[in-house]
Every structure is written in C-alpha cells, then in structure tokens.
Amino acid sequence: MPEAAPAPAPAPQATPAPAPPKPAPVEVKPTAPTRYVVQKGDTLWDISKRFLYNPWSWPEIWYANPQIKNPHWIYPGDVLTLYYVNGKPRVSVTGGPRVTGTSTIVLKPGVQYEKLPNAEQPIPIQTIRPFLIHPRVVPVEQMLKAPHIVGSSEDRILFGNGDHVYVRGLPDKPKSSVYSLYRPGAVLRSPKTGKIIAHQVTYLGDIRITHNGSIATGVLENVTGAVHPGDRLLPYAKKDLNYTFMPQAPKVRVDGQVISLFNAISMVGQYQVIVLDVGSQQGVRKGDVVAIEQHGRVIRDDNASPGESPMVKLPNSRSGVAMVFRAFDQISYALVMSSTRPIEIGDVVANP
Template sequence: MPALRTRSHAIVSASAVIVTLLVGGCASQRPPAAQTPVTPAPPAAAKATPLPAPVKPAPVEIKPTAPTRYVVRKGDTLWGIAEHYLYSPWNWPEIWYANPQIKDPHWIYPGDVLTLYYVNGKPRVSVTGGPRVNGLKTVVLKPGIQYEKLPTSEQRIPIQTIRPFLIHARVASVEEMKNAPHIVGSSSGQLIFGNGAHVYVRGLPAHPKSAVYDLYRPGKVLRSPKTGKIIAHQVTYLGDIRIIRDQGPIATGVIEHVTEAIHAGDRLLPHNKQASNYTFMPQAPRVKVDGQVISLFNALSMVAQYQVIVLDVGSRQGVRKGDVVALEKKGRVIDDKYASPGESHSVKLPDSRSGTAMVFRVFHNISYALVMSSTRPIEIGDIATNP
C-alpha cells in the first residue's frame, strides 16, 4: 500500500482520512493545491445500506526502537516514517499531534524535526523544529573526527611513565646511608618481615621528630664519571614503618604499607611529605650544564624516548625541575691517515646530538630526567649539556 498522499512528489499528509492518507507519494517542499472532492449521486433505485458496527481501535503500540527525535528527509514516505514508530503504520493518525503554531500543521515537510513524547501515558509525535518552526535551515549534524598537528614546541609528558619516580624514588648520599637507622630483627626471630610485623630499630635519635619513616634498601652505587668517587646511592623503596616505642638504643616499630619483603639491615629515611606535583614547564637551563648519563632505569645498556635516565648534576649545579638538556655522544678519536705534514694523526671527532631529556626530579648532586626525543640509543656516558 502506498504511504502518503502528495502531488509532484512533494508532501506528506498527516491528518487526512486513513485511506486517503496512505495513498501514493514522497515528502517534498510544497503542499498540493486544495481540491474540492466531487461525490457522485447514488442511483435512484439504490437503497440505503446500514453501516457496519464500529470497531474499537486497537491500542497503539510504539516500537521500543522508535526514535525520540527524527528529521524528515526529502524522499521520505509517511509509511516509512510511521514504520519507525509503530508496528502498525496505519495507526499514525493516532499518535500525530497537529501543531497549531505552524503553517499547514497537518503536513510533514522535509527538514521537519519530529519529537516523540507522552501525554498522560499516551504517545504523541509533533513537529518541534525545522524551517517552519524557527525559520532557519535545518542542518543535520553528524559525528566526525578532526585531526590537528600539535605545535612542535609543545611536548606532552607521559605522566604514567614518571609517576613511580615522583614520590618514593630517591637517591641518598654516602653519609646519609652510613648514618641511617636500620632494622636489627624482631621478637619472633623471623628473617623476612611483612605488613604488621613488630621489629626492632637501632640508630634512631633520642627524640625523633617524626614517628613515621620510609624504609629503603641500598641499591646501585652512583659514581662521578669525572672522579670515580661515589656521589650517591640509588635506593629502593620498601614501605613505611611507625615507631611505637622509643626507649633506649633499641626502638620498636610496626611495619606498614609493604611493597617488598623487608629484611634486617634495611634503612630508615625521613618520611617524604612532599606532595606530588605533576605540573612541568619545560625550560632552558639558566646555568651552563656539564653532566653525563650515569645510570639507566629498566634497561641494561641503552634507552630511548620516554625512558628515565640519571644525570650526575643536581640542585648543587643549578639544575631545576623542567630544565631540558641536550644529550650528545662523545666524538670518537680516530687515526687520520691522510694528515698533512705537521698535522696530528690523532683526531677527535665532534660530539653528535642523540636526543633531548627533561629533568623532572632534582636531588643535591643527582637528577632524574625523561628522554623526550632520541635519534640514537641513549647510553651511560652520553653527555648532558645545554640544548
């Protein structure tokens, strides 16, 4: 059965008698001209036929997939529109609600915005937008993706990469580790201590300023590449300990927040109360940087972009959080077989750029930096200088 009445494939009638409503056509831009129906006279001999008994209309059933909002498009048929809402499209007049505030409220035009709503539990569909309602051309918006290149001067910092290094990761000086209090054992005689264990601590000051300490274990020794001397210990965070009794040279503490198994000999360092600051402003160093890469994290021999390195310069050398340094490889010394008379055959090649790094954690003589770019693998011994 055709879906709608229209002339010149134009308009959808929404409130005519149901048989007339479902006759031929598509939605378009202009309603048909009004027509005066002509009813032929019945034959003189014909007798009046009684009308059939009225049938109670079936309840209108809205599809669960019916759109709350629908924009009429050119070529839509009333039947097709009704099928979006009803299992029985012919029941459309039961839900169509004429809009007295608009011209030709009994017709549906391309661009009309149809809205489904309920009044006293009964479904209604009416025109709530489109050219006839707001006088503006209807634009159907569709989701899309737009790609833009970020300015090359902006660098996004992968916080998830450096977060573990912002709170508990630290280095300790030789003197600090030498004088740090340490665990000597427990009342139970266990060799490994976990969360909640009561342990004995030796070396605490007579009147400690805080009851909470961080537990660390000495790790990699960091040496100056220039002098070969130890400048710091890279220490591993193990957990926290709370001192519950401080009597005499041996104190009692309870281990809290364990990240690794704790042994006798593990050291207590002052609790790090510094709040994590995830804001970084890359900047040029304000001092002449003369450093080297002395250690790598999560790597044996080389790292690349978004990996962490350790530099042998820190606050003592004027390095600040956010300073960007250039990473360079030392030029090799080669033998120039074609040297002119009077020239040295031993020639040192210029240093060459291998990447850049941004300092994100600064200690006294040490700093942690994140490799932001790399054209070649970054290795221990690479030079850190001004970019």
C-alpha cells in the first residue's frame, strides 16, 4: 500500500504586536487656575503646563465647544475654565470674544506662531522651520528612487544658477515642474537591524523642468553651492506649511532610539532637534510626545547575596521629553522640549 502523505505542518502563528501602554491618569496641578485668559504669544504647550503635570495629556481634558467657530483651536482672548464632570477634569472656552460675539482680530490659531514675542516661548518655531521646509534626513527608499542629474549640454561636471542639466528618473507625466535638489551624505542605520534606513542630505537649490522625457531637461535656480551629477531631485517644499501642533501621548507602544543630532557633535539639550528611528510605520504621529532615556549602567554589587550575580544593570533614567514635529515612514524629527541631562545618540525613546 502506498504510504499516506504526511500531514501539512501547521502554519506559523503571527507574533501579536505589543499592546499599547495604558495612558497615565491625568494629573491636574494643585496650582492650576480655574479660569485663564489666553494671551497673544501663548502656545498650547505653555497653556497645558499651567493646568497639567504632563502637557501631552491636554487632549484628555480639552472639551471643544460645538457652538463656536473652530472649536478645536484656541485664540487670544478665549477664557478657559477648568471644571469637573463625574470627577474627571475638563477645560473649555466659557468666555471671550468668540463666546460673547464681539468682534476680534483673529491671530494665527493653534499651538505655535511664526513670530515669537519673546525668548520665553516654549516651542521656538524658528528652530524647526528649516526642517519643515527642507529635510535634513531622508528615508532611504525615497532617496534611492529619487530622480538624479546625469549631466549637462556643455559636458561640464559642476553646474550653477541658470545652467541647463539633464535629469533621469522623472515620471513621464510629473505632478510638478519644480523640484528641490539634495546631495546624499552620511547614512543612518537602524540600531536594531543594522540596515540603512535614512540618508543625511544637503539642500543645494531648485530645478525647473522645461522638457519631459526619459531624459528630462531642467534649469537650475536658487543654487547655494556647486551641483554635480548624482545630485537628487525631491518634491519642492511648499512655503504655506502648517505650524500648528497638538502635543499628545502616542497611541502605540514606542520602542526606539535617537540616531542623529543636529547642530551638535555628541549631545544636545532643550530646543534642539533629534532624529528617531521610529516613524509613521510604527504608529508615531506629528505631535506625539516621547520620553528620552539613558541606558542604565552596569555596576558591581559587592553586597550581593549568595546566588545573586554581582553585576547589576541599573534601570534606564529619563533625560527629557521631545515632541515629534515631522514623521516619515521609518524615522521622525523631534524637538527636545525639556532635558535634565545631555541627550546623546543611542538614547532610548519610549512612551512618556
């Protein structure tokens, strides 16, 4: 008799994603005002710190007034009132021009303002604006697929403003006729896998495409340095960017590291920009606040009991908190909001 075919092996079970952490209970400061009038120059982070120990918990207590225009935004002149419903704190707009109906001059709403009236503002927009307009780190997939310059009509290797150059890799019908030029630099690797996940890039200028095709033609504009073959084209940055941010706790469990620093060699502090190895693929969103922690040291315990290891790893210690202001697929930019010690490459990124 023929032998029976062996039973198929059971399909491997997918490893379930770690459950998101339970949000910490909202803690209202005992010094929180029951009534606060929003001032010109206030930011949401600033206002949240008046009421809460953790500013990223603001969405948990904010109660939008549906009867007023733009109920999710806060304007100068709004009267914010703290009250409790079934023992839970809430803050809503209970007075001010929008409630009384008197005329007002509407200032830029939201969390941040392009012009800061003084140096005490907790979210300096001038610090992050360059990173919103021109990226300094680009995901590796985007850089590898980006069109590139192959040469010019004059057989030169360096190009400048007004030069006509040839571009390879543009789609047959590009969505835009203007692109920005970048030069790939150092690579950033995932601390977990060692794979390259991003390129540091340098902004060089812009290019206007004049003729499409498999080899397109373009004219260089606003060039800040010499352009040469191999420089990459990325989408042109829009100038009308949204500078509003809602600080919030992440909805997912964050498990990442700091992989790059800006404007620093080895460490950064408050109001400086860092790059994280987690992004939108891991559920990280614009406005998410994360904790930055230093790895716990390994020390020797000379008083260990029999059977215990004399070497002990101390718990991680918090260095500060940062807010994500731009999220890509596998990386994100974050602004250090507060720090108690220098933040370095390799520090742990976790839920606050």
